[in-house]
């Protein structure tokens with residue numbers, strides 16, 4: 001208990017100076033509660049307003065896909081360069097060092113694999129997400145899938161409700177599926193449905209035409225998945241185009257961990273996302289790291 005004697009009287013009340021009010025830097029989350037904003041500010045850099053999320057949750061539907069056979073060897077060395085990691089609770093508990101001190105976007109649903117029908121999902125336990133110190137709850141939503149649209153939207157709704165109880169924001173993940181197209185019309189609908197149902201951030205795909213319409217019609221931030229492995233320059237171009245059209249970051253996996261220089265690639269992606277690099281500059285960053293094991297410029301290491 002504070003000492004009751006010898007205290008200095010309070011006198012600096014700042015009379016006449018209005019209390020400083022700070023707006024929140026992520027669109028659509030101004031009215032969220034403190035816990036949600038605080039966790040979002042762990043994932044997204046308040047200086048740039050953006051995030052480089054490293055996704056390696058693929059095993060929950062794909063098994064040991066290329067680059068994820070030994071996460072301890074391939075992914076753990078990359079974690080220090082990410083703003084946030086996206087993975088399952090199994091990998092978190094078994095392989096990711098708790099000392100990495102990175103916010104976690106926890107894969108919060110599980111169900112079917114690529115061997116059967118994707119997107120038939122159930123949810124995990126919110127108390128486990130709390131135990132794991134999750135900063136985001138990631139849930140797949142299969143808009144337009146006649147078999148799983150309803151159940152996955154209900155999953156999103158339940159996740160948002162559970163997250164609100166504990167101040168953990170929800171990441172709506174627009175699903176992949178054989179019959180789901182990835183044009184602006186579909187992506188606008190899918191992202192908007194996730195936002196309308198309360199997701200704080202949406203992960204979706206970039207599309208070549210009218211991606212800015214997808215971003216603008218979504219009231220909360222969008223991050224893009226990288227998708228299947230592309231040549232490094234093409235992946236950086238994809239990230240650059242998405243950022244230039246308003247994406248708040250990337251949640252990228254294969255184009256980083258399947259690269260011939262994963263560290264070079266994540267540093268190059270950081271240059272695009274946080275430092276306004278051109279594709280040429282970012283590609284130079286990747287190539288220099290690949291050749292010399294170090295960055296071409298200081299800001300590249302500005303994690």
Ligand code: R5P
Nearest residue numbers: 055058225226227252253254
């Ligand atoms: C898919 O299983 C996951 O949602 C991935 O996190 C997502 O697809 C992002 O990874 P990638 O950049 O490899 O597409």
